[in-house]
Amino acid sequence: MKAFTTLDGLVVPIDRSNVDTDAIIPKQFLKSIRRTGFGPNLFDAWRYLDEGQPEQDNSKRPLNPDFVLNQPRYQGAQVLLARENFGCGSSREHAPWALDDYGIRALVAPSFADIFYNNCFKNGVLPIVLPADVVDGLFREVAASPGYRLRIDLAAQTVITPSGASHGFSVDEFRKYCLLNGLDEIGLTLRHADEIRAYEARRAQREPWIFGGAA
Amino acid sequence: MNPLSLYEKLWQAHVVREEPDGTALIYIDRHLVHEVTSPQAFEGLRIAGRALWRRDSILATADHNTPTTDQKVIADPVSRLQVSTLDQNCRDYHITEFPMGDHRQGIVHVIGPEQGATLPGMTVVCGDSHTSTHGAFAALAMGIGTSEVEHVLATQTLLARKSKTMRVQVEGSLPRGVTAKDVALAIIGHIGTAGGTGHAIEFAGSAIRSLSMEGRMTVCNMAIEAGARAGMVAVDETTIAYLKGRPFAPGGARWDAAVAYWRTLHSDEGARFDRVVTLDASRIEPLVTWGTSPEMVTTVGGRVPDPAAESDATRREGMERALRYMALQPGMAITDIAIDKVFIGSCTNSRIEDLRAAAAVVKGRKVAANVKLALVVPGSGLVKSAAEAEGLDRIFIEAGFEWRNPGCSMCLGMNDDRLSPGERCASTSNRNFEGRQGAGSRTHLVSPQMAAAAAVSGHFADVRTFLN
Numbered sequence: 001m002k003a004f005t006t007l008d009g010l011v012v013p014i015d016r017s018n019v020d021t022d023a024i025i026p027k028q029f030l031k032s033i034r035r036t037g038f039g040p041n042l043f044d045a046w047r048y049l050d051e052g053q054p055e056q057d058n059s060k061r062p063l064n065p066d067f068v069l070n071q072p073r074y075q076g077a078q079v080l081l082a083r084e085n086f087g088c089g090s091s092r093e094h095a096p097w098a099l100d101d102y103g104i105r106a107l108v109a110p111s112f113a114d115i116f117y118n119n120c121f122k123n124g125v126l127p128i129v130l131p132a133d134v135v136d137g138l139f140r141e142v143a144a145s146p147g148y149r150l151r152i153d154l155a156a157q158t159v160i161t162p163s164g165a166s167h168g169f170s171v172d173e174f175r176k177y178c179l180l181n182g183l184d185e186i187g188l189t190l191r192h193a194d195e196i197r198a199y200e201a202r203r204a205q206r207e208p209w210i211f212g213g214a215a
Numbered sequence: 216m217n218p219l220s221l222y223e224k225l226w227q228a229h230v231v232r233e234e235p236d237g238t239a240l241i242y243i244d245r246h247l248v249h250e251v252t253s254p255q256a257f258e259g260l261r262i263a264g265r266a267l268w269r270r271d272s273i274l275a276t277a278d279h280n281t282p283t284t285d286q287k288v289i290a291d292p293v294s295r296l297q298v299s300t301l302d303q304n305c306r307d308y309h310i311t312e313f314p315m316g317d318h319r320q321g322i323v324h325v326i327g328p329e330q331g332a333t334l335p336g337m338t339v340v341c342g343d344s345h346t347s348t349h350g351a352f353a354a355l356a357m358g359i360g361t362s363e364v365e366h367v368l369a370t371q372t373l374l375a376r377k378s379k380t381m382r383v384q385v386e387g388s389l390p391r392g393v394t395a396k397d398v399a400l401a402i403i404g405h406i407g408t409a410g411g412t413g414h415a416i417e418f419a420g421s422a423i424r425s426l427s428m429e430g431r432m433t434v435c436n437m438a439i440e441a442g443a444r445a446g447m448v449a450v451d452e453t454t455i456a457y458l459k460g461r462p463f464a465p466g467g468a469r470w471d472a473a474v475a476y477w478r479t480l481h482s483d484e485g486a487r488f489d490r491v492v493t494l495d496a497s498r499i500e501p502l503v504t505w506g507t508s509p510e511m512v513t514t515v516g517g518r519v520p521d522p523a524a525e526s527d528a529t530r531r532e533g534m535e536r537a538l539r540y541m542a543l544q545p546g547m548a549i550t551d552i553a554i555d556k557v558f559i560g561s562c563t564n565s566r567i568e569d570l571r572a573a574a575a576v577v578k579g580r581k582v583a584a585n586v587k588l589a590l591v592v593p594g595s596g597l598v599k600s601a602a603e604a605e606g607l608d609r610i611f612i613e614a615g616f617e618w619r620n621p622g623c624s625m626c627l628g629m630n631d632d633r634l635s636p637g638e639r640c641a642s643t644s645n646r647n648f649e650g651r652q653g654a655g656s657r658t659h660l661v662s663p664q665m666a667a668a669a670a671v672s673g674h675f676a677d678v679r680t681f682l683n
């Protein structure tokens with residue numbers, strides 16, 4: 001997994017609550033059997049005026065000029081500012097893959113849907129929860145100042161605004177450790193293979209019907 | 216002994232080890248796999264040169280891309296490749312699969328319970344958010360992402376943290392014409408789509424206990440729409456009776472030992488919950504969603520709400536956007552909303568009981584002239600043949616419905632079954648998001664009976680007036 005330590009990134013605001021994973025990456029792109037290449041189709045239905053199809057040349061498609069990602073001032077954004085319950089809906093990891101492929105490295109919102117939140121960490125994308133009033137203030141500041149950036153420091157667990165205001169955020173120790181070091185979780189878990197086998201043996205005693213397929 | 220909730224019992228029974236910060240390695244008993252969220256996981260396994268930990272924990276099927284018409288080969292080459300990739304992975308790793316054409320194939324959340332592959336006391340995962348469905352069997356069932364699918368394939372465990380607990384207590388008896396789907400929508404309307412975030416929900420109370428397993432699955436299925444990653448119901452006689460004799464369920468002496476253990480899978484008297492919500496079943500009515508989030512829901516006798524009456528600015532803008540997208544006016548009666556298509560299916564409502572309930576409304580009636588397409592898509596091949604044995608297919612076909620082959624179908628339109636831009640659908644599925652059933656599609660979530668009533672009326676109609 002890709003490590004995340006610090007980031008000084010341009011912020012793009014998506015000012016709607018309950019942004020679902022169908023909006024982040026529509027279902028027709030889920031037919032791909034790859035993990036990469038989803039960036040051009042991030043927020044596809046909002047970003048383009050036509051209906052996108054997989055394996056299409058997106059550079060020729062008509063853009064929706066009203067959508068934030070298409071506005072010149074937000075080109076190159078690495079931080080996505082969002083409202084509550086961002087990433088609700090399906091478990092598709094294509095959502096963080098699309099964000100990552102587009103270049104988004106961190107997300108800031110008052111709340112995230114659980115599965116999406118998990119999926120971000122697995123892909124080196126940092127989801128940050130800040131209080132709703134702080135996020136509200138950030139939305140106002142972004143709107144008022146083109147080129148608005150946030151400095152994010154995972155080790156210190158802080159988000160720092162251009163005016164120097166610092167907002168602390170919480171993150172599970174274990175996730176932080178994995179993300180800071182870009183660790184492969186499967187490799188880490190397999191170091192405990194003996195414990196898993198011992199557990200399996202205990203379960204097989206207690207609930208033998210769990211093991212073995214159809215009778 | 217400390218009284219424990221059902222969730223705490225399931226959690227404790229599966230912890231392999233725990234990090235100091237509370238992150239735990241949870242053992243996974245059953246892994247359900249479908250074609251959309253697994254190819255990258257198998258690829259990851261291959262690239263890292265890792266073995267599969269326990270292949271007998273896995274049951275695989277293709278459901279999202281599969282055609283529901285009688286084509287033997289999927290026309291869309293991208294969909295075809297995704298399905299054949301699953302078939303190939305199952306062959307390579309010797310995984311039990313119900314591929315396209317197998318009479319047991321169907322929506323992964325329908326076939327797991329149907330086969331007895333989902334059992335009480337299990338941890339069940341699938342790369343699909345509606346895995347919460349399986350919690351109806353007092354299993355700890357969670358949707359996971361593709362990286363986690365790979366983690367489970369390679370280690371049989373998941374890294375997880377204990378959730379907070381919520382008990383949703385539905386007491387009393389449901390009025391006629393009110394179903395498990397209305398209960399689910401009523402709960403979501405009450406707590407909101409983020410109401411269950413960070414929680415595992417236990418559905419309890421006399422109204423839940425009186426539901427069949429099919430009904431309980433419908434309620435647990437939509438726990439994810441309430442923001443919860445897991446929903447569950449305690450074991451009782453209904454659970455045990457459902458499981459007896461299923462292909463993957465234990466037999467002989469093992470059955471008795473299993474049942475004895477399963478009977479302990481309920482919350483103890485006095486168990487603590489982080490949040491308790493109570494609903495009065497007798498006051499739930501048939502519901503219809505009007506917006507682009509499942510919490511945007513009202514009674515069939517109600518009206519489209521007016522955003523002007525909403526004081527919170529973000530919520531107001533959300534309502535305005537939803538009404539624009541749905542092309543609805545504030546104050547409009549729900550029963551005045553005309554529909555273009557009807558979809559009866561999905562992992563929420565495609566089981567035999569759902570089809571029976573819809574058929575009872577449809578029987579002897581005709582699909583209204585303004586309805587361009589009314590689809591019934593059974594959840595599995597076995598549901599389909601059971602329905603045909605009862606003659607339900609004839610009832611639907613005579614009324615003007617199309618009777619299709621199993622799959623996810625128009626729930627998300629990854630195959631050819633979808634809405635055209637601007638089309639409005641009465642759908643028994645679980646999500647009414649923008650574009651969910653096709654670009655520009657407009658979805659109204661309802662119960663199977665309500666979808667049937669809408670089909671024969673051409674607009675939403677109160678199913679209670681159809682029942683005598």
Ligand code: SF4
Nearest residue numbers: 345561562623626627
């Ligand atoms: S029926 Fe719909 S919600 Fe259920 S698994 Fe299929 S696509 Fe997902």
